[in-house]
Amino acid sequence: MSRRVVVTGLGFATCLGRDAATVLGALRELRHGIVLHEPFDDPSVPVSLAAPVPGFRTDSPDAEDWTFPENLSFRLDQLRALSPNALYATYALRQAIAAAGLEAEAVAHPRTGLFTASAGSAMLTHHHIDRMKRVGPSRCSPLGIVASIAGTLNFNLVPALGIQGASAGFISACASSGHALGYAFDEIALGRQDCMLVVGAEDFTPETILPFASMRVLTLSRDPDTASRPFDRGRDGFVGTGGSVAMVLEEESVARARGAEIYAGFSGWGQSTDGTHMAIAHPEGAGLARAMESALAAAAVAPDQVDYVNAHATSTPMGDASECRALKRVFGTGGKRPAVSSTKALTGHALSLSSIMEAAFSVLALHHRFVPGAAHLVDPDPEAAGLFLPRESLDEAPHFVVSNSSGFGGANVVMVFARHS
Amino acid sequence: MSNTVVKHSELREALKRCPESAIEAALAFQETKDPALIPPIVLGILERFVEPDVRPVIREGKDSTRLMDDLGIDSLLMVEIVILVEETLHISIENEELRNIRTLGDLKLYLDAKTRGLPPPESKNVLNFEQIAATLPQQPPFLFLQEARINGEYAEGSYHISGDEAFLEGHFKGNPVFPASLMIEALGQLAVLFLLKSASAALDGPQVDPGSVYFVGGDGIRCHKVCRPHDTLQLKVRLKKVHEPLAQFEGSIFSNGSRVARAEEISLTFAMRAAREEAAARIR
Numbered sequence: 179m180s181r182r183v184v185v186t187g188l189g190f191a192t193c194l195g196r197d198a199a200t201v202l203g204a205l206r207e208l209r210h211g212i213v214l215h216e217p218f219d220d221p222s223v224p225v226s227l228a229a230p231v232p233g234f235r236t237d238s239p240d241a242e243d244w245t246f247p248e249n250l251s252f253r254l255d256q257l258r259a260l261s262p263n264a265l266y267a268t269y270a271l272r273q274a275i276a277a278a279g280l281e282a283e284a285v286a287h288p289r290t291g292l293f294t295a296s297a298g299s300a301m302l303t304h305h306h307i308d309r310m311k312r313v314g315p316s317r318c319s320p321l322g323i324v325a326s327i328a329g330t331l332n333f334n335l336v337p338a339l340g341i342q343g344a345s346a347g348f349i350s351a352c353a354s355s356g357h358a359l360g361y362a363f364d365e366i367a368l369g370r371q372d373c374m375l376v377v378g379a380e381d382f383t384p385e386t387i388l389p390f391a392s393m394r395v396l397t398l399s400r401d402p403d404t405a406s407r408p409f410d411r412g413r414d415g416f417v418g419t420g421g422s423v424a425m426v427l428e429e430e431s432v433a434r435a436r437g438a439e440i441y442a443g444f445s446g447w448g449q450s451t452d453g454t455h456m457a458i459a460h461p462e463g464a465g466l467a468r469a470m471e472s473a474l475a476a477a478a479v480a481p482d483q484v485d486y487v488n489a490h491a492t493s494t495p496m497g498d499a500s501e502c503r504a505l506k507r508v509f510g511t512g513g514k515r516p517a518v519s520s521t522k523a524l525t526g527h528a529l530s531l532s533s534i535m536e537a538a539f540s541v542l543a544l545h546h547r548f549v550p551g552a553a554h555l556v557d558p559d560p561e562a563a564g565l566f567l568p569r570e571s572l573d574e575a576p577h578f579v580v581s582n583s584s585g586f587g588g589a590n591v592v593m594v595f596a597r598h599s
Numbered sequence: 600m601s602n603t604v605v606k607h608s609e610l611r612e613a614l615k616r617c618p619e620s621a622i623e624a625a626l627a628f629q630e631t632k633d634p635a636l637i638p639p640i641v642l643g644i645l646e647r648f649v650e651p652d653v654r655p656v657i658r659e660g661k662d663s664t665r666l667m668d669d670l671g672i673d674s675l676l677m678v679e680i681v682i683l684v685e686e687t688l689h690i691s692i693e694n695e696e697l698r699n700i701r702t703l704g705d706l707k708l709y710l711d712a713k714t715r716g717l718p719p720p721e722s723k724n725v726l727n728f729e730q731i732a733a734t735l736p737q738q739p740p741f742l743f744l745q746e747a748r749i750n751g752e753y754a755e756g757s758y759h760i761s762g763d764e765a766f767l768e769g770h771f772k773g774n775p776v777f778p779a780s781l782m783i784e785a786l787g788q789l790a791v792l793f794l795l796k797s798a799s800a801a802l803d804g805p806q807v808d809p810g811s812v813y814f815v816g817g818d819g820i821r822c823h824k825v826c827r828p829h830d831t832l833q834l835k836v837r838l839k840k841v842h843e844p845l846a847q848f849e850g851s852i853f854s855n856g857s858r859v860a861r862a863e864e865i866s867l868t869f870a871m872r873a874a875r876e877e878a879a880a881r882i883r
Contacts, residue, residue, distance in 0.1 A: 242616065253650060255676055317685065320678040 181426035183366045183444040184598060186433050187278025188538050189377075190271035193229035193419050193525055194260030196247065196269070197208040198277065202542050206571050208553040210524040212402040212417050217384055225391050226400045229419035230382055235381060236262035239305035241325070256338065259321045261299035261378035263531075264334040267421035271377045274424035277436060280373070286340030289372040290522050293362045294335065294347045295354035297376065297530045299330035300385035324586060325535045331379060343371050351531075352490075353449075354378065356533030356583040356591030359425065360447040363593075378534035382420025386529070390418065393457070395494050407554035408491035408520035409562045410496050416492040417526030423535040442544040443579070443596040445479060448472025452588025459497050459584055463504025466490070466582060469590035470508045473580065477594035481509050484516040484594075485576035486549045488536045490584045491520035492527045499581065502561040511564025514581070517572060518565050523553035537593055540579040544597045547575035613686050617647040625687045636650070637710050642703075644683050648676055662704025668757070669833065673754070675842060688714060699725055701748070724749040731756075734795055735788060736809050740765065743785035747792055753837040754793040758785055762828025777826040782860045786850035787814055787867070790836045794869055797838070811870035815845065819863025830854045836865070844868045858859070 190196055193211025194204040204211070211235050211511055216227035217237060235245040241257045250269055252260070260268075275285060284290060306322035319325075324333045332345050348357040355378025355406060362374035380386060390396050397415035399405035406417045433440055443506035450472060460467070487505065491498040498520075509515050528535050543549055549572040558567060576597065583591045607626055614622045621643020628636040638660065645646055649670050652661045656669055666672045672680065681692050690713050699719075700706050708720045725748045728732070732742060747756035760767075760777050767775035794807045826832060836850040851861040 254648060255673065258679070316691075317682050319682075320675045 181367050181369055182430040183363050183427050184430045184433050184448065185425055185441045185444055185541050186428050186438040187274040188441065188541060189274030189277060189283065189424040191231050191266040191269045191421045192423060192535060193231055193421065196233060198542065199263050199299050202546055204524060205521065205539055205542060205550045206548055207373060208524060208551055208571060210402065210553065212405060212526055223388065224398055225388065225396045227397065227405050227417045228387060228403055229417055231266065231421040234266065236265060239302055249534040259324045260334055261330040262323045262381040262383060263299060263422065264330050265333050267335060267377045267379035268338065270424040271375060272423035276407060278426040279307040280426065286342055288342045291344030291365055291371045292335060292341045292375045293358040294331035294377050295358040295448040295530045296328065296331050296380060298330055299381050301381060302326040304385060305437055331377060350589040351585030351587060351590040352532055353583045353589040354530040354533065355587035356593060359427055359534055359537055359593060360591055362427050363444055363447055365594045366427060372429045372432045375424065376427060376529040376534060377422060377424040379422035380420040380529045380531040386420060387418030397493065399412050404494045404554050406523050406526050408489065408493045408523055409552060409559055409567060410555050411557045411559050412499060413493040413495060415494055416522065419528045420531065421528065422531060423538045425534060425538055440598045442541040443598050445594040445596045446473055446477030447593045450477055450590045454588055457586045459500040460588065461500055463500040465588055466501060466504035466584055466590045467507040469592040470504065470580060473592035473594050479578050479594055482514045484578045484580050486543060486579045487516045487518045488540045488579065489518055489520040490582040492522050499559060499561045502559065502565060506564055515566045517549045517568050519550050519552035519567065521550055533591060537581045539594050540581045544576055546596055548573055549576055610687065613683065617643040618772055634714055635713050637714060638707055640687060641684060641706060641710060642832055642851055644680055645670065648680050660703065661801055662702060664703045665701055692712060701725060731792060735792055743781060744788050744792065747789060749796050752836060754789050756789045756834045757831055758834065759831045760826060760828050767828065775828055779822045779860065782852055783817060783820060783830065783862060784843050785832060785834055786852065786862055787865055789834050790848045790867055791838060791867055793838060794867065806871045807869050808872040813868050815866040815868050817865050822860045824857060824859045826854050832859065844870055
C-alpha cells in the first residue's frame with residue numbers, strides 16, 4: 179500500500195502526567211500514578227487504590243463544580259454538555275493538535291476526521307435517569323443525553339473543532355481505542371482522509387471503576403507501590419484509572435509536506451475475537467495470538483524484528499496468564515525475543531482509554547529510544563517463563579514495537595509502530 | 600427541621616450560582632407569592648445561565664432585550680432556564696407558550712400572567728419566518744425578514760446575512776457587502792408587513808390588499824456602516840402618517856449595537872381589499 183501512516187501529535191491527560199515530557203519521565207524511571215483514593219475510604223468499598231489524573235476533579239455530577247487546569251476554558255453551554263471523559267479528551271486532543279502544529283483550518287477540513295472511544299459516563303447516566311424518575315422528563319437537563327451516552331466524545335469534540343471529515347465512536351470495551359486507531363489508520367491508508375484525530379477517554383469516577391469490584395477483578399491492596407504488578411505471581415487484580423490520550427495520525431507525504439515532526443510510523447494493525455466468553459480471555463490466548471500474527475503480517479514485520487511488546491496485561495491472574503501463552507506462541511521462548519512489559523504497572527487499567535494510552539507510550543518509546551521496564555515485577559508467574567521481562571527501562575532504541583489490547587467480548591486489537599528515520 | 604427550612608435549603612441548592620438577590624426574592628416569593636418578586640427572580644436565573652460578558656445587559660433589565668440575539672440563549676439553554684423557573688415559581692410552562700417569548704419583556708408579562716393564574720398574553724403580533732412568508736407578497740430569494748413583531752405604531756424585524764445570498768458574489772467581487780438598496784428594501788418589506796398585519800386604529804389592517812402595496816418614495820436616506828456576511832440587521836419602522844392610498848414610515852437599521860442606516864421617510868401606496876375588488880369589477 180503506497181499511503182503510509184505516521185504519528186505527528188500526542189496529547190495526555192493521564193495519571194502519569196498531563197504532558198508528553200512528564201509522561202516520558204515516568205515511563206523511563208518507572209514512576210507510577212497510583213494513590214490511596216480518598217473517595218474509596220468507605221467501609222462498604224473493598225477497594226482502596228486508584229490512579230487519578232493530576233489537576234482534574236470531576237466527582238460531582240454538576241460540571242460547574244469540576245476543577246480542571248486553567249488552560250482549559252468552556253462556555254457555559256459547552257461545559258454543561260460535557261462528561262468527565264469529554265473534559266479529559268478536550269484537554270488531550272487540544273494538546274495533541276498543538277504538538278502536531280495543526281492550524282484550526284487544517285483540523286476543520288474535509289480531509290481531517292475524528293475517531294473516538296469512551297464508554298460514555300456511567301455517573302451522568304445514573305444522575306440524569308435518577309432525576310428523570312424522581313421529577314419526570316420535563317424537568318431534566320436537555321443536555322443530559324449529550325453528556326451521558328457513549329457518543330459524548332463526538333458530540334462535544336466535533337463542534338468544538340469544526341470537524342468536517344469522518345467522525346465515529348468505537349465500542350469494544352478495553353480494546354475500544356485500539357479499534358479507533360486501527361480504523362483511523364485504514365481511513366488514511368485507503369485514501370479517504372489525510373489526517374485523523376483519535377482520542378480515547380474514560381471517566382475517573384466510582385461509577386466507572388467500582389463495578390469491577392463486583393466482578394472481583396480489582397486489587398484489594400492498600401500499597402500503591404506494589405499493587406499493580408502484571409505478570410507477577412502475586413498479582414491479584416487491577417487498579418482503576420481514567421483520563422484521556424489523543425493521537426494525530428497523518429499520511430506521511432502530507433505530514434512531510436507541511437514539515438511536521440514525525441514521532442513514529444504506524445506500520446499496521448490486526449484484530450481478532452476469542453469467540454468464547456463475555457468477559458474472560460481465551461485461556462490459551464488464541465485470539466490475541468491471531469491478532470498479533472495478523473498485525474505483523476499487515477505491517478510486513480517478522481516476529482524477530484520486534485524489539486518491544488507493550489502488553490495488555492492488567493495484573494489479573496487469568497488475563498495475564500492468557501497473554502503469556504499468546505506471546506510465547508507468536509515470539510517463541512528462545513533466540514531473539516522482544517522485551518515485554520505492561521505499563522499498567524504504572525497507570526493501572528484505563529478501560530476504553532487504555533489501548534490508545536499504551537499505543538502513545540509505544541510511540542514515545544520509539545521516538546525517545548528506550549524500552550519501558552516491567553515495574554513492580556518481583557516474582558514472575560511461571561507462565562511467563564521464556565519471556566524477556568526487563569525489570570528496569572532499557573536505553574535501547576527499538577525499531578518495531580507491538581501494542582496489545584484485549585476487551586470484554588474477547589475483542590483483541592494489536593498495533594505495530596516503527597521508528598521513523 | 601421544619602418543612603419550611605427543608606424547602607428553603609432545597610430552593611437554595613436549586614438556585615446556587617444565581618445572584619444572592621434572586622435567591623432572597625425566591626425565598627420571599629415562596630411565602631408571599633408577591634408577583635413583584637418575579638422579575639428579580641427570573642433575571643437572576645437568566646444571569647446564572649449566560650456568559651459573564653452579557654450579564655450587565657440583564658441587570659439593565661430592558662424589556663426590549665432579546666433572549667437569543669442579545670443574551671445568546673439558544674433553545675436548549677432556554678429549556679434549562681425554564682426548568683429552574685418552573686421549580687422556583689411552582690408553575691409549568693408549555694412548549695407552545697415558550698415560542699412566543701422572545702424578549703425580557705415578553706418573559707415578565709408571561710410569568711406575571713401565569714403566577715396570577717391568568718391566560719398567557721396574546722402574542723399574535725410576533726411573526727416567524729413562515730408566517731412572514733405567508734403574509735407578504737415578497738418571497739425568497741427576495742424576502743429580507745426572518746422574524747418580526749408589531750407593536751402599536753411600530754414594527755421590528757431582523758435579517759441575518761448568511762453569506763450564501765447569490766447577489767453577494769457580485770456585490771462586490773471578492774468583497775461581499777450587503778447592498779444599501781436592499782437594506783432600504785428590507786425596511787420597506789417591514790413596512791408592508793405592518794400595513795398587512797397591524798391592528799392599529801388608524802388602519803383596518805387585515806383589509807389592506809397584499810397585491811396593492813407598492814413603494815412610492817423615500818427621503819432622508821443615509822447609510823452609516825456596511826454590513827457583511829454573519830451580521831444581523833435589526834430593522835425598525837414607525838408609522839408616521841396613513842391615509843389611503845398612502846402610508847408614511849420612518850425607519851432605522853442597527854447591527855452589532857450601532858446604527859447602520861436610517862430613512863426619514865418611506866412612502867408606500869396601498870388599497871383596501873374592497874376598493875380593489877370594486878376596481879376589478881369595473882374593469883370587467
